[in-house]
Amino acid sequence: MMIRALAFVLLAYALGFVAFLLALGAPLEGTRTDAIVVPTGGPGRIDRGIAILEAGGAERMLVTGVDPRVRPIELALTYRTSPRLFACCIDLGQEAVDTRSNGDETARWVRDRGYASVRLVTADWHMPRARLELANALGDDVTIIGDPVRTNAGFAVLFSEYNKLVIRRIALLVGYRG
Secondary structure, three states: OOOHHHHHHHHHHHHHHHHHOOOOOOOOOOOOOEEEEEEEOOOHHHHHHHHHHHOOOOOEEEEOOOOOOOOHHHHHHHOOHHHHHHHHHHHEEEOOOOOOOOOHHHHHHHHHHHHOEEEEEOOOOOOOOOHHHHHHHOOOOOEEEEEEEOOOHHHHHHHHHHHHHHHHHHHHOOOOOO
């Protein structure tokens, strides 16, 4: 009986990993939201957010998890974007240090501005957990639309991220929010 239970758990785990791999999405086109949120941490994320903002896909963007020493002008120069765009439409969140705190920082920003929809721009492999954390922090009042940035993540990154996702889902299921 114990062997069957263990086999069932391992099978469910393996099938979950396959589902995780198959669900790595593609970038969205033509979708408008009130705001864009971009967690730092990987190439292409901020570029994608800026492109969406410049195309009129949202009115404002938050880059969450920015080092407190970074100034908007430095990012404008790095991403070859007008400093005016940063001044008017891009906020730097400098409190978050991980995916969970990205969700918390974003939730405060969204609530303070009264937004009803957010486009989450992050790496394809990071999207499920980032979305889970953001949904946990925001609740059901705000629509979250995922817009993954394509990557060529290796097996180790994918496997590690899947494990983090499983552990966090279990933690939330048993009521651990921290």
